[in-house]
Amino acid sequence: MAKIQSIKFNFVMNSILTVSAMIFPVITYPYVTSILGPQGIGTVSFANSVVTYFSMFAQLGIPTYGIRACAKVRDDRQELSRVTQEILLINLVTCVLSYLAFFITVQAVPQLREEKTLYVVMSAMILFNSIGAEWLYKAMEQYRYITLRSVLFKFIALVGMFLLIRGDGDYVIYGGITIFASVGSNLLNLINLRWLVDLKPVGDYNFRRHLRPIFVFFAMSIATTVYTNMDNVMLGFLKGTTENGYYDAAVKIKNILVGVVASLGTVLLPRVSYYVERGEREAFAKVTERALRFVFLISMPLCVYFILFARPSIYLLSGKAFEASVLPMQLIMPTLVFIGLTNIMGIQILVPTGREKQVLYSEIVGAGVNIVANSMLIPQMGAAGAAIGTVLAEISVLVVQMAALRGEILPAMARIPYLKTVVALAGATVTVWWLLGSGLRPLVVLPVSAVLFFSAYGVLLLLMGERMVREVWSLVWEKTVGKVLKK
Numbered sequence: 001m002a003k004i005q006s007i008k009f010n011f012v013m014n015s016i017l018t019v020s021a022m023i024f025p026v027i028t029y030p031y032v033t034s035i036l037g038p039q040g041i042g043t044v045s046f047a048n049s050v051v052t053y054f055s056m057f058a059q060l061g062i063p064t065y066g067i068r069a070c071a072k073v074r075d076d077r078q079e080l081s082r083v084t085q086e087i088l089l090i091n092l093v094t095c096v097l098s099y100l101a102f103f104i105t106v107q108a109v110p111q112l113r114e115e116k117t118l119y120v121v122m123s124a125m126i127l128f129n130s131i132g133a134e135w136l137y138k139a140m141e142q143y144r145y146i147t148l149r150s151v152l153f154k155f156i157a158l159v160g161m162f163l164l165i166r167g168d169g170d171y172v173i174y175g176g177i178t179i180f181a182s183v184g185s186n187l188l189n190l191i192n193l194r195w196l197v198d199l200k201p202v203g204d205y206n207f208r209r210h211l212r213p214i215f216v217f218f219a220m221s222i223a224t225t226v227y228t229n230m231d232n233v234m235l236g237f238l239k240g241t242t243e244n245g246y247y248d249a250a251v252k253i254k255n256i257l258v259g260v261v262a263s264l265g266t267v268l269l270p271r272v273s274y275y276v277e278r279g280e281r282e283a284f285a286k287v288t289e290r291a292l293r294f295v296f297l298i299s300m301p302l303c304v305y306f307i308l309f310a311r312p313s314i315y316l317l318s319g320k321a322f323e324a325s326v327l328p329m330q331l332i333m334p335t336l337v338f339i340g341l342t343n344i345m346g347i348q349i350l351v352p353t354g355r356e357k358q359v360l361y362s363e364i365v366g367a368g369v370n371i372v373a374n375s376m377l378i379p380q381m382g383a384a385g386a387a388i389g390t391v392l393a394e395i396s397v398l399v400v401q402m403a404a405l406r407g408e409i410l411p412a413m414a415r416i417p418y419l420k421t422v423v424a425l426a427g428a429t430v431t432v433w434w435l436l437g438s439g440l441r442p443l444v445v446l447p448v449s450a451v452l453f454f455s456a457y458g459v460l461l462l463l464m465g466e467r468m469v470r471e472v473w474s475l476v477w478e479k480t481v482g483k484v485l486k487k
Helices: 007-059 062-072 077-108 116-122 124-131 134-139 143-164 171-183 186-191 208-239 241-277 281-308 310-318 320-332 335-350 356-381 383-404 406-414 418-435 442-463 467-479 481-486
Strands: none
Touching: 007 077, 007 116, 007 124, 007 143, 007 171, 007 208, 007 241, 007 310, 007 320, 062 077, 062 134, 062 208, 077 116, 077 124, 077 208, 116 124, 116 171, 124 171, 124 186, 134 143, 134 186, 143 171, 208 241, 208 356, 208 383, 241 281, 241 310, 241 320, 241 335, 241 383, 281 310, 281 335, 281 406, 281 418, 281 442, 281 467, 310 320, 310 442, 320 383, 335 356, 335 383, 335 406, 356 383, 383 406, 418 442, 442 467
């Protein structure tokens, strides 16, 4: 049986994974945008959004359901092998059906047929997501393996970007490399399955037990994908792929930051599912409260900082040709807070306790709000309208989930240090205000402002006695200065 690591270790590994996901686009995106421009970037972004829908159908609700189902039986290798084989077989059937629908759609829609090669290349996402069984590795909390494997493939993709993308016609290559970087490593997952489960058929399969929860999670996936990808799809059809390019630059930064904020919830899902299965309610409640506090304290400064420094961030990552991306980026930043909180409420509280239908209802509301808002705003405002639609959708999801959990979540939410956070953010903003109109290059402004802003934020919280910050500081002091003094 694979060794189960501590939450702290898993969080460190997932943080490394998140940082690698940040570094990869920071290094490659400036180069790629300078070569492909808004048109090429937008074409790939639009294709990625379309292919994502077919990958969603191939996956059903398995990426989330698989974590919960496998985490519950991870101490029994035979039953774990049975559950894994059942889910994989279901996934392979839906993969074949999804590919059939995909090729029919590409052939039938002229705008897609014009870029048939790009869509075929990017459809590899469907296959790799279906065979990767990433949910099993997360259920077994194998974050060391997940991290090392993902970093390796991102490094290979990084080298490929600089070697293979040479002209504005190389957007198909760019699309293929992005797929390789994000899901290509799933091929290793398939090869290494024998580490965790038996590959020999174990018999006594019961596929029916998975179907109902999978379809509930599938409905959740549909709703989520609608309001996270519909903005790109509607932009492409209503305003053209150049507008997709501007929006992609803004969303690229937002997605990197969401990965940072949501990383703790991803690590905790298998652990809290394990607690719930064994009735350890006190441990479950303690982990949940600390997660909410952590997410709020992390997401708020990221949101404020990148609203203030949206322009140099866009210039550094994409170049001045993407000036039109600045406003959409500023508008979409509040979603860091909303997504961070709903990730904890939905993925850490509702899903492990078997109330995934409440998550589904919230995401249906979010999808509906997103479609209506996009329909009204995108024709007039383009990428900025899509950003507003996304913010409204995330707010609606948060409101519905808070209503569903009001008896459980409000006491924990009441203990979040709102006033201290606002004071710390105000103080941090004052320390960097002079840099906003300084005229310095983005490569200078961003590191200097980031060090000043986040240092001031942390120090002010520490001085005001914020509990979690003091715990982190004590741990850092003990591991560094404390060891030196002992010597």
